[in-house]
Amino acid sequence: MKSDTLYERSRELMPGGVNSPVRAFKSVGRNPLFIDHAKGSKIYDVDGNEYIDYVCSWGPMILGHGDDRVVGAVQKACENGLSFGAPTEKEAILAERIRQCVPSMERIRLVNSGTEAVMSAIRVARGYTGRDKIVKFRGCYHGHSDGLLVKAGSGVLTQSVPDSAGVPFDYTKNTLVAEYNDSDSVSKLFEENKGEIACVIVEPVAANMGVVLPEEGFLKFLREITRDNKALLIFDEVITGFRLALGGAQEYYGIVPDLSTFGKIVGGGLPLAVYGGRKDIMPVGTVYQAGTLSGNPIATTAGIETLTILAEEKERGLYETLEEKGKLLADHARKVFGDSVWVNQTGSLLSIFFTSKPVHDYASAVASDTKKYAEYFNAMLERGIYLAPSQFEAMFVSAAHSDDDLKATIDAMSLS
Ligand code: KE4
Secondary structure: OHHHHHHHHHHOOOHHHOOOHHHHOHHHOOOOOOEEEEEEOEEEEOOOOEEEEOOHHHOOOOOOEOOHHHHHHHHHHHOOOOOOOOOOHHHHHHHHHHHHHOOOOOEEEEEOOHHHHHHHHHHHHHHHHOOOEEEEEOOOOOOOOHHHOEEOOOOOOOEOEEOOOOOOHHHHOOEEEEOOOOHHHHHHHHHHOOOOEEEEEEOOOEOOOOOEOOOOOHHHHHHHHHHHOOOEEEEEOOOOOOOOOOOHHHHHHOOOOOEEEEOHHHHOOOOOEEEEEOOOOOOOOOOOOOOOOOOOHHHHHHHHHHHHHHHHHHHOOHHHHHHHHHHHHHHHHHHHHHHHOEEEEEOOEEEEEOOOOOOOOHHHHHOOOHHHHHHHHHHHHHOOEEOOOOOOOOEEOOOOOOHHHHHHHHHHHHOO
8 A cells, every 4th residue: 555655654754654643543553544635524545545534634624624715715825925924914813813703812822833832821821920830630631842741740749750751850840730520639739739830721621531521610610729829720722722612612611711722723724823811911021932933824814714714604503513413423323332432522522432431531531442442443444434543532523524424424333
């Protein structure tokens, strides 16, 4: 297969032959497919195979691949040059669109990746509060900046330890790890670190241990405990932003964070991400952050077009339709697999966990049978369905997934 030949060649050039680890298909025990092109809900590998795509580039392609309106706008923008390193009106237009969608984004900064957005938001939180410690949740992923590549310290050691080679302990000692959906674990950290915690960063719907939904009151609790302790609440909406609702999870759940990060959808598939929030917090002037390609005229064009289309489609019921599509897939998976799986779904985000127990946090998620997931993944791939090559990622449904696509997916599941 041409994919295999390309994989061999890439492995000689790039570690693992890929530019992001999950793409290597390691946990599903086969070589990755090399992609030739994609359109709408479909993705085509270099061997001419067509798949219904539920990775959607890990979230950005909510309109479907190669949306003519977005591609057309990008092509036109390219004629005026690709990057200036100087301000353009497009940055303001995109910032206005973002604020229209997410009112808490009173002041923003455009960057190039979710990692950069989160890293910068945490720096602003530390600069604003003058505090060094941060709280994150086990199983939540916020990009690969050093201080966030942590695994919870052992019971005794509340400070985190690095979860990657090359990260000095000093870079992770200020990162405290709590348990998702466990308010007591957060309260305990605030009691043990009075006046020292700058912020709590959370995926309002966790989607990096598979999809794990916030239990009733959890996000409200985080809003209250951060406020009571003069710490900031950061919603990492890189996945949920513009997906769960046009205003993201903060609209969907009605909880307003102090700072938020967005990526993926906001760039329409081009490298663009955002951090921002309360204008009294975001002077940034005292906190250094910069970027050669930040606010790039091509990426901002893709973002503007995407958010404009989402706002229009919202009026035509886009988000209700995405919820229906997600629910249809989730309900059918429960019907086909019975109690051998646990399915979490909200809007167009879902995960099928190969475990019979409820999945509500990291420990219950990792109890899933990853071997069974790999078998499911490969069976579905053979049937023309391209799923995340990991049990601990999400299924993403787009506006381009048709009723026929969903039926074909359900039929393929039924063969399992
Ligand atoms: P990027 O640096 O990959 O643009 O964004 C990092 C990030 C931040 N916050 C959340 C909630 C995220 O999910 C991510 C990145 N998501 C992964 C998928 N789970 C990207 C895919 C990959 O790493 O290849």
